[in-house]
Amino acid sequence: MxxxxxxxxxxxxxxxxxxxxxxxxxxxxxxxxxxxxxxxxxxxxxxxxxxxxxxxxxxxxxxxxxxSTSIGKTGGHVAVIDIEGTIASGELAGADAVIGSLSAALQHPDTKAVILRINSPGGSPVQSAYIFNEIQRQRALNEHVPIYSVIVDSGASGAYYIAAATQEIYASGASIVGSIGVTAAGFGYQDLMDKVGIERRQFTSGDHKAFLDPFSVLNPDEQALFEILLNDVHEQFIRDVKLGRGDRLVDSPKLFSGLFWTGSQALELGLIDGLKSTAELARELGYPQTVDFSLRPSPLEAFARNLGVSLAQALVKLGVSQGVTLN
CATH class of the missing domain: 1.20.5 (Single alpha-helices involved in coiled-coils or other helix-helix interfaces)
Known part of the structure; x- marks a missing residue:
């Protein structure tokens, strides 16, 4: 068991x-x-x-x-167009964007006046001239809708070029106004190349094809030609400013020297017509309601741009972008 x-x-x-x-x-x-x-x-x-x-x-x-494409009836408003940042092709302060915004503002039946709200250090003389000419043309076509400029922080160089085309210019007493001049700058590396022992090899067809090459000794004849070019652009700038401002400008040799002034000083020189903000001017015109006609990036474009920036920042943190360059 x-x-x-x-x-x-x-x-x-x-x-x-x-x-x-x-x-x-x-x-x-x-x-x-x-x-x-x-x-x-x-x-x-x-x-x-x-x-x-x-x-x-x-x-x-x-x-x-x-x-953005359909602004209803307002009973009367002042159209505002921002010109902000560097004036350049493809930018929001470029000719295409500003001219498109101006055209849209003038086509609206309730637009009683247009104010260009300027906050720019300047930029391309070509883009500025395009905008200047279009403002002059639209003023002739739409005499019943005055076009004004209000300079915020800065309205210098090409930005003032644009403002000069409008009927009147206003600014703050502390605004930066003027800088009626033309500039171009570069560097010369020939001495550095000699010290490092680098030989420059360049092949061109044409006596001046390598015009102002930074790796070669400056040619006095080319320097003279370039100064003539800059002076020609400057003369166009002066001519258009005089055309826009007329006898309101004070006869002073400093006016077109490239110097800039505060709004208070610019008023004394005849560069502006008064010290007012956009809201103050709109109220004085009798239409305190303002409508922004500035061209803006769409939310989708802004989202894509922000996404690209975020992705780039993430790559930098991960060390992935060290070997990536954009040319």
């Missing part, structure tokens, strides 16, 4: 061991299943969050696009 009992206990031992193994496997499988479910839930959550974000951006884009 004892032998039978002993054999039975031995027989049950492996069965209990198998049960323990199965329980362990079951726990592992259940834990893995739970983890997979948790991961799937988080994945669905983040996908849904991304979808909502993209949808919100698209709705904002569509809404703003519709609002």
């Amino acid at each position: 004892f032998g039978y009992g002993s054999n039975n206990s031995d027989a049950l031992g492996p069965v209990e061991g198998d049960k323990k193994e199965w329980r362990l496997i079951e726990r592992v499988v259940m834990a893995n299943t739970t983890e997979l479910r948790r991961s799937r839930r988080w994945g669905i959550f983040f996908k849904l969050l991304t979808f909502i974000y993209i949808l919100a951006v698209l709705v904002l884009f569509i809404t703003n696009s519709a609002g």
Whole structure:
């Protein structure tokens, strides 16, 4: 009997061991299943969050696009166009953007006046001349809608070139106004190349094809030619400023020397007509309501630009961008 009992206990031992193994496997499988479910839930959550974000951006884009192209009746308003930043082709202060905004403002039936709100250090003389000529043309075509300029922080160089085309110019007493001149700058590296032991190899066809090459000794004849070029652009600048401002300008040799002044000083020199802000001028015109006709990047464009900046910053942090250059 004892032998039978002993054999039975031995027989049950492996069965209990198998049960323990199965329980362990079951726990592992259940834990893995739970983890997979948790991961799937988080994945669905983040996908849904991304979808909502993209949808919100698209709705904002569509809404703003519709609002920017159709401005309803206002009963009379002053159209405001911002000229901010460097005046250059492709920029918001470039000719295409400013002329497009001006055209849209003048086409609105409730526009009673236009104010160019200027905050720019200047830029391309070509772009400035384009805008100057278009303002003069639109003033002749729309004599019943006066066009003014209000200089905020700075209206210098090409920015003042644009302002001179308007009927009147206003600024703050502390604004920077003027800088009626032309500049071009560069560097000469020929002595540095001699010290380092670098040989310059350049092949051109034409006596002046390498005009003002920074790696070659400055040619006096080319320097003289370049100064003539700058003087010609300067004379065009002076001519248009005189055309726009007329006899309001004070006869002073410093006026076209490239110097700039505060708004208070500019008023004494006849460069501006008074010290007023955009809101003050709009109220005096009898139409305190202002409507912004400035060309702005769409929300989608702004989103793409911000996304690109964020991605670049992330790459810098990761050290990925060290070998990447933009040319």
